Amino acid sequence: MEARAESKRQVLRFRGRSYVAFVFSPVVPIAGWLEEIDVTLARSPGFFVGKPIVLDLSGVDLSQAAIAHLVASLAERGIRVLGIEGASPELITPAMPPLLTGGRVCTVEQSEPADQPPPKSVEMPQPKSLLLETPVRSGQSIVFADGDVTVLGSVGSGAEIVAGGSIHIYGTLRGRAMAGVNGNSAARIYCQKIEAELLAIDGYYRTAEDINESLRHRPIQAWLDGNIMKISPLN
């Protein structure tokens, strides 16, 4: 039966991901600043392991050689620099981390092992979901990175739902639904009637053209089986 439409065309995959990076803003003298880093590392070795680090050089005036030396000094301490900010482009050689722009400030939860005792009651994170009780109209974009999105009405042609988790639509999906955008490949898309322009889960997508005709206008679910998006009817 045509219950499962296998995709033949999974060519391109586009997805974005954002990370919270630690920003190092060295001050002169650099040697003194490196000592500060050493103190932190002595207290909690491995604190920076696996964390993206960005070097903000806007507060110092360093030569190309000095930047290279700084990056190397950090590498010696096991700190790998993801990118450099606030330096003029001609100072950055291909061997150095790339120049970044457009970073935004955010607060980072302190996770450094502190001397104080850990908090007594550990709060469980609440599962998060977003419920929309009205139709999503053409031109509207609903972005909810924290969890599932449920729509009681329809999603119009030219409208889009972007969810970190799964997407549930109890009406007709005529626009776009993008689930699992933060790398959640277990996310699924459900809708009462499919006339979608685009379905995507964790960056794998299918356009209207790739959706089997026999599925149109039916209730469906879409999920990922490895790298392949599967779509099957619910009735």
Place this chain on the structure above:
Amino acid sequence: MAKVLVVTSGKGGVGKTTSTAALGAALAQAGGKVVVVDFDVGLRNLDLIMGAERRVVFDLINVTQGVAKLQQALIRDKRLENLWLLPASQTRDKDALTDDGVRRVIADLRTKFDWVICDSPAGIERGAMLAMRYADEAVIVTNPEVSSVRDSDRIIGMLDSKTVKAEKGEQVKKHVLITRYDSSRAARGEMLSIDDILEILATPLLGIIPESQDVLRASNVGAPVTLSNAASAPARAYTDAARRLMGESIAMSVPTERVSFMNRLLGRRAA
């Protein structure tokens, strides 16, 4: 209590100005004191459709900027004494309209009229946004085709988010008016069906206006179709729609082709 009604669509050329004039005249004929306001700054049309183009002195922009008094800019209809027009400026551009200016003019019109009907320009730019900004109700003009319906959907989303009512947590009351409905093309399945349109827009239907030569004829003589030929099919459909706006419940009739037996016979033979 005055009602401010915006006639809007997103897509251009679907029949907003035609509908503003026809509904305005029908509401005035039913006894309401009505003003139709042209928000299409730079591309004014409503004065032509109302047959008032040769009497325009001041316009909406002059009033919002305090150059003219509202009384000086309002033009009284020659046929109906309780129907008025506030024309748009043809020479200025849409940036001349300010939110504050529009707010003051609408508030002023509310004290003088039962119905304030705003003819929106096409698009989703400043002019269209200001035309809907202070509305209590909206007539969303839609043609039975995919692009028009999608634009209407977009406009409905804006009525639900960008109006003063929406910002106060209230709702602009919305009505879908399907215009240029061609029953013979509908019968051949060449247009979206009424059911499809209403399913997509999920908004109550105000009326169905048939495609008709009478509309063009009316605009050529500078009269709202409800006045120029009150017995015509589009005039009757607009009059019914106006009565629904007034809260009456009137059975909805889908325009159908009045095909005579002879026509059908010939049609079949031709096919």
